[in-house]
Amino acid sequence: MRASGVRYLLGQGVENIWKNRMMAFASFCVLMISLLLVGISVLFFINITSMVGGLEDKNEVIIYLQEDTTDMEISDLYGQLSRMDNIAEVTFYSKEESFEDLKSSMSDYEMLFDSLGDDNPLIDAYRIRVADISRMDETLAQIGALEHIEHVRAPLDLVQILTELRRIITMVCGVIILALIIISIVIIANTTKASVFSRRAEIQIMKYVGATNAFIRFPFFVEGMITGLLAGVGALAVTWLGYDAMIDLLTQETTFMSIFGMTSIVPFEDAVMPVTIAYLGAGTLFGALGTVFAIRKHLNV
Amino acid sequence: MIEMRDVSVVYSGGVDALHHVNLRINDGDFAFVVGPSGAGKSTMIKLILKEINPSSGSIFVNGYNLNKLRRRRIPALRRTIGFVFQDFRLIPSMTVYENIAFVMRVIDAPPKYIKKRVSYVINLVGLSDKARNYPNELSGGEMQRVAIARALVNDPQLIIADEPTGNIDPEMSYEIVELLQSINEIGTTILMVTHEHNLVRQFGGRIININQGQIVFDEIVGGNLINES
Numbered sequence A: 001m002r003a004s005g006v007r008y009l010l011g012q013g014v015e016n017i018w019k020n021r022m023m024a025f026a027s028f029c030v031l032m033i034s035l036l037l038v039g040i041s042v043l044f045f046i047n048i049t050s051m052v053g054g055l056e057d058k059n060e061v062i063i064y065l066q067e068d069t070t071d072m073e074i075s076d077l078y079g080q081l082s083r084m085d086n087i088a089e090v091t092f093y094s095k096e097e098s099f100e101d102l103k104s105s106m107s108d109y110e111m112l113f114d115s116l117g118d119d120n121p122l123i124d125a126y127r128i129r130v131a132d133i134s135r136m137d138e139t140l141a142q143i144g145a146l147e148h149i150e151h152v153r154a155p156l157d158l159v160q161i162l163t164e165l166r167r168i169i170t171m172v173c174g175v176i177i178l179a180l181i182i183i184s185i186v187i188i189a190n191t192t193k194a195s196v197f198s199r200r201a202e203i204q205i206m207k208y209v210g211a212t213n214a215f216i217r218f219p220f221f222v223e224g225m226i227t228g229l230l231a232g233v234g235a236l237a238v239t240w241l242g243y244d245a246m247i248d249l250l251t252q253e254t255t256f257m258s259i260f261g262m263t264s265i266v267p268f269e270d271a272v273m274p275v276t277i278a279y280l281g282a283g284t285l286f287g288a289l290g291t292v293f294a295i296r297k298h299l300n301v
Numbered sequence B: 001m002i003e004m005r006d007v008s009v010v011y012s013g014g015v016d017a018l019h020h021v022n023l024r025i026n027d028g029d030f031a032f033v034v035g036p037s038g039a040g041k042s043t044m045i046k047l048i049l050k051e052i053n054p055s056s057g058s059i060f061v062n063g064y065n066l067n068k069l070r071r072r073r074i075p076a077l078r079r080t081i082g083f084v085f086q087d088f089r090l091i092p093s094m095t096v097y098e099n100i101a102f103v104m105r106v107i108d109a110p111p112k113y114i115k116k117r118v119s120y121v122i123n124l125v126g127l128s129d130k131a132r133n134y135p136n137e138l139s140g141g142e143m144q145r146v147a148i149a150r151a152l153v154n155d156p157q158l159i160i161a162d163e164p165t166g167n168i169d170p171e172m173s174y175e176i177v178e179l180l181q182s183i184n185e186i187g188t189t190i191l192m193v194t195h196e197h198n199l200v201r202q203f204g205g206r207i208i209n210i211n212q213g214q215i216v217f218d219e220i221v222g223g224n225l226i227n228e229s
């Protein structure tokens, strides 16, 4: 195809939008809202995941060691624990340390400790943090296989709740996103249908004079993609403004911050590249897909 | 050139629209196709354009074997044919010039050539002073001349007109046939379907009469004097 042909077809696509501007505007709006909702769901998902991740990072497994374990064996054990791939952090928690902690946490009952004198009834332990709590069982089994371990205390309730939470969030967001994608495509398909209808006379003439199918379809493609792209730009702008405003609001909300910590909110700047690409890409893609379905059904070329 | 060998068309409803038709129209011919309503004239044209396929028999048009022509090659076939509709089918939002240039653009013709060629055909159909007018500012005869210019502009080997005079005054009809004849003299094959026996009688030439899906008469007759058989 010559350059003048491409220019002509692009022009026709833009003209389609103008001729069909009410429908184009309506589908721009619906598509923008859909993209926004998809975007918000995704950002929500990213943040929830990040927050759950923050909670997960607070997991702590305590491994109590047998009383007669030698210093040598304790440091051996350190090496073995650190080498396990799902263990993110290992700290030794000596019985002296835990005794001091216990004392300070129960300072009102100092007398009780006085009677113990230097006798320390506690035992040495390792505190570890697991990297991926969904693999907790596997890791516990590995730890259980080591020697000199008295017993292990793991936050199994937390693991279960968080794993379940993650699963539900993923599913809900997935369903919402899928539904919105379908809605967007249907909307664009309808606009294309209207556009094809408003050009049916031209299309018929084109078929009779031997225009190729590609030539007949292309302007509608352009129309769908431009509408989608513009919707993507609109959604991006709204998301950016809205997200920053929301972060400001949340940062002032101290209870929220104390639970999840500032670090668990993903700043928009961090996500700007993927979000931009996703919005523009998704807008253009939905526009193109909607058009393809409509063309196949209504253009019949 | 058009050639049909033993062509039959049975529509899905069971209508036997064409029945073992044999026909040959050579390059440079001018032929009228006449016959009563429902005889199968439009069906024959649809076959030539490969809008429909025959139930049996073979068809050759401008060097293409339509039985073997793949769907995606249909545009190539249609570029060798110009089509004129009874109801003109001009685009109301385009001027005369744009209506004609449009069909060159959509087959990706070079822009420079489009200008020259459109001016040439507008001149040929005698509408140079109406090039910037819109269809609703034209008479029926003028609109049909625009449609003929549009059919001609891509320089087809064959022009098919399905009742081109059906929607215009009898005096205008005469002009339209004259125009088609002058195009034929330049070298384009013309196939014109019509109901108007008077017109055919006046002009004469090759007349193909179809009735109930069969060719009942196919001969060259002299103009003006002759009665239809």
Ligand SMILES: Nc1ncnc2c1ncn2[C@@H]1O[C@H](COP(=O)(O)OP(=O)(O)OP(=O)(O)O)[C@@H](O)[C@H]1O
Pocket (backbone or CB within 6 Å): B011, B012, B013, B015, B016, B017, B035, B036, B037, B038, B039, B040, B041, B042, B043, B044
């Ligand atoms: N798509 C179709 N499906 C079923 N039957 C059809 C179809 N098109 C035409 N027919 C039938 O085939 C027969 C021939 O129709 P055709 O349109 O070829 O006639 P025609 O000679 O062009 O008539 P007219 O002069 O009225 O235009 C008619 O009986 C018509 O009803």
Ligand SMILES: [Mg+2]
Pocket (backbone or CB within 6 Å): B041, B042, B043
């Ligand atoms: Mg007919």
